[in-house]
Amino acid sequence: xxxxxxxxxxxxxxxxxxxxxxxxxxxxxxxxxxxxxxxxxxxxxxxxxxxxxxxxxxxxxxxxxxxxxxxxxxxxxxxxxxxxxxxxxxxxxxxxxxxxxxxxxxxxxxxxxxxxxxxxxxxxxxxxxxxxxxxxxxxxxxxxxxxxxxxxxxxxxxxxxxxxxxxxxxxxxxxxxxxxxxxxxxxxxxxxxxxxxxxxxxxxxxxxx
Amino acid sequence: xxxxxxxxxxxxxxxxxxxxxxxxxxxxxxxxxxxxxxxxxxxxxxxxxxxxxxxxxxxxxxxxxxxxxxxxxxxxxxxxxxxxxxxxxxxxxxxxxxxxxxxxxxxxxxxxxxxxxxxxxxxxxxxxxxxxxxxxxxxxxxxxxxxxxxxxxxxxxxxxxxxxxxxxxxxxxxxxxxxxxxxxxxxxxxxxxxxxxxxxxxxxxxxxx
Numbered sequence: 001x002x003x004x005x006x007x008x009x010x011x012x013x014x015x016x017x018x019x020x021x022x023x024x025x026x027x028x029x030x031x032x033x034x035x036x037x038x039x040x041x042x043x044x045x046x047x048x049x050x051x052x053x054x055x056x057x058x059x060x061x062x063x064x065x066x067x068x069x070x071x072x073x074x075x076x077x078x079x080x081x082x083x084x085x086x087x088x089x090x091x092x093x094x095x096x097x098x099x100x101x102x103x104x105x106x107x108x109x110x111x112x113x114x115x116x117x118x119x120x121x122x123x124x125x126x127x128x129x130x131x132x133x134x135x136x137x138x139x140x141x142x143x144x145x146x147x148x149x150x151x152x153x154x155x156x157x158x159x160x161x162x163x164x165x166x167x168x169x170x171x172x173x174x175x176x177x178x179x180x181x182x183x184x185x186x187x188x189x190x191x192x193x194x195x196x197x198x199x200x201x202x203x204x205x206x207x208x209x
Numbered sequence: 210x211x212x213x214x215x216x217x218x219x220x221x222x223x224x225x226x227x228x229x230x231x232x233x234x235x236x237x238x239x240x241x242x243x244x245x246x247x248x249x250x251x252x253x254x255x256x257x258x259x260x261x262x263x264x265x266x267x268x269x270x271x272x273x274x275x276x277x278x279x280x281x282x283x284x285x286x287x288x289x290x291x292x293x294x295x296x297x298x299x300x301x302x303x304x305x306x307x308x309x310x311x312x313x314x315x316x317x318x319x320x321x322x323x324x325x326x327x328x329x330x331x332x333x334x335x336x337x338x339x340x341x342x343x344x345x346x347x348x349x350x351x352x353x354x355x356x357x358x359x360x361x362x363x364x365x366x367x368x369x370x371x372x373x374x375x376x377x378x379x380x381x382x383x384x385x386x387x388x389x390x391x392x393x394x395x396x397x398x399x400x401x402x403x404x405x406x407x408x409x410x411x412x413x414x415x416x417x418x
């Protein structure tokens with residue numbers, strides 16, 4: 001039941017193995033943040049993590065396999081949502097969290113790099129989609145609470161509202177050199193709240209078949 | 210004044226040179242769409258374009274230099290905006306254009322790849338930012354027209370409204386496996402219009418210093 005019998009990146013045992021994994025994921029994050037996905041080299045990561053090259057190759061197999069495992073780890077570590085008692089307060093807390101993460105030099109570069117990795121590899125893409133799924137599910141209840149309080153119309157798609165908060169911040173990070181500041185975060189939250197109040201995120205608004 | 214005296218990727222003369230450039234950019238787009246940025250190899254592109262390897266290396270220098278020139282070309286070819294007479298109509302036309310582009314197999318993969326390239330290289334990033342600048346400037350007048358017609362509050366930031374239409378479509382493309390369908394496009398336009406009407410995109414809404 002040692003490492004040999006496990007699929008790459010699917011098992012998280014304790015002890016030495018867990019320490020190796022933590023060191024390797026840390027090194028992978030550093031390389032991605034410093035150099036981007038195109039430069040990821042498993043041998044370099046093994047060196048930085050002071051882990052055996054054979055261990056790293058056997059366990060993760062490829063750079064994209066390692067990125068996929070890094071995303072699993074990022075999803076596990078993602079922070080629980082804040083509850084402020086109002087929709088706008090909750091969405092602003094979410095937007096500020098996204099904005100602080102993406103405007104941090106290491107984290108911003110890391111997110112760009114994992115998105116780049118996902119565009120070249122199906123396994124990394126699947127892990128990326130799961131990461132965002134976890135985040136959206138964590139925050140969606142604040143939208144349902146706003147519906148229950150009568151702040152938003154019945155039938156509002158909570159997942160779409162949460163995605164609407166993040167979307168302009170990611171779009172700004174990826175397509176512009178504009179700063180990701182608190183004003184951008186607050187505007188993203190205000191726009192999502194206003195659109196939700198106006199019914200733009202009602203489920204099944206398509207025309208009848 | 211032949212190719213030798215030009216900086217890589219900065220000059221667009223006519224005749225044979227223009228044909229070489231078109232063939233090379235086409236091949237670069239194909240490789241990016243099929244294999245992603247991590248696999249871009251100038252020699253492979255020269256082969257596909259039936260262009261001289263030396264010409265390609267001398268003119269574009271690196272894969273990211275070539276991606277930067279491809280983005281210049283994409284900006285030049287981007288379609289003029291549609292005018293429908295109403296804000297929602299104009300924003301829907303814009304959203305549908307973005308959605309058709311990103312949901313096209315080749316174009317969607319190409320956009321993912323140039324965004325990935327921009328995350329590893331400053332020159333590609335600059336070209337990417339310019340590409341989105343051109344697009345935003347092309348569509349921004351429809352927001353100002355809506356302000357002039359009284360559909361939106363004075364002081365609405367037209368660029369932010371146009372970015373708000375694209376953001377959820379790019380976010381969906383990059384972070385989920387959800388389909389980029391016309392319903393998603395219409396919702397993006399409706400949400401941006403509703404938020405704009407509610408004043409979420411007014412300039413200088415930050416708190417006083």
